[in-house]
Amino acid sequence: AEGNPFRSTSISETYVYAAVYDSLTQISGDGEVLPMLALDWTAENPTSWVFKLRPDVVFSDGTPFDAEAVIRVVEYLTSPAATGSSWAQELSMLSIARARDPLTVEILTETPALNLPALMAGIRITAPAYTEALIDEVAGAQPIGSGPFAITNWSSGLITMTAHLKSWRAPQVAAMEFRLIPERSVRVQTIITGDTHIAFGLGAEDIPILEAAGQTYWSGPGGSAFGLMFVNVNESPVQNEKVRQALNYAVDKQAYIDVLLRGLTRPAAQATPSIAYGYDPELKAYPHDPDKARALLAEAGYPDGFRFDVEAVVEGTTGGSEILQFVESQLAEVGVDMVIKPMPLTDLIRKAVLGGFEGDAFAMDFDTTPTLDALRPLPMHSCLRPVPWYCDPVVVPWIETAKTTFDPEERLANIRKVLKRYHESPPMLFLHETVMFDGLNEAVSGYDPVARLPNYHEVRLTE
8 A cells, every 4th residue: 555654664665654654762863762652661571561652643634643543553563464564574573452541552562572662663653544444455545644744645756745734743844745766866956956855865976066056965874784795595606604704805995985975984894883782893894905805715715706796776876886886896806706787676675575686695785774773684684584695594593582582681692693693704795884865955954864764844944
């Protein structure tokens, strides 16, 4: 269904959902769980969390927000209608929800869920009428939330919204529209001409163009570690641990970060960014050491290198082709012939879900948003996926323990065991911690996203 905020964790769709829906909690820029529709929460036992809800909140259809709205969302996430939904899979531990009173809801889980309040930051609370339509799989149902805007039309490439003036986060502008513009260069030009006010997902190389035209930009951590994910389930040289280590030693990440990313981030040292819970400061990024890379390749049986096929979404990504071309040139210096095979984003998503990666690696993030929790992406990049692309049986019990323990120290210790193992036996060619660049027209003020989520209700426009 259009506007269904549970079906995907894609950041592009999250940009839209953040304008329409609210969640029970939100995550600060440093990973703290903060109130949103829930003002407070406590764990009565490892499988029971009680949330106290914000009063005087209304959905854009006039329906009051209360415990029943939360119950309907939990019912949807545990229903057959949600099968295949990204968030339903991530919250597979959910059991039921029940009201203590109109503004108090208890959420029960099948297994301990220490991080349930953080996970609730990703769950948008939909109005009961829309949630019921999702459960009944009614096509064309009108998306309804309690956020600052209400959807008036949802069509291919264009979504229009009007202000929800009774929202507890009432906006400063009367209307808003989202346009799909795949070409990054075109997004930049629309900011300069004033045809759009905010352009998401620009690159560092676009910033001088904006500045020269008198426009501005916002930049902040992307909440993920970017790299080339190894596909070790196929017959490939990357099945050899020494090969994977060699590729990491071969690339001078700081060199391209300084030039292509304006020095605004750092090399990825592990399978999580430094702003996420669980990050281990003891793990250092692989240094640039081409001699060691050549030695490891020789030890692995590839003294003359090998062909390294990488599938990647190139258009529309920050640094995109330039970073990949730099990596390609660095690997060539140690005898590895990297061949870039461009793919559309739809293919990346399809293959990530259903399998079918054909190369030795593909470009992707270890994305911790919206929870900024290192554990969030780890099951995806492991044998635990229904169709894994990388499988290391060693980390499976640590991931499963981290997911189910209610002891915070044990949870952290197991997350860091995985991160250390993935540092020593890398599942990816670690590149950099992601950084976001959003273009802003000169008329925009007040734009300051938190954990990548735009604060639409605070954005103002000057004439």
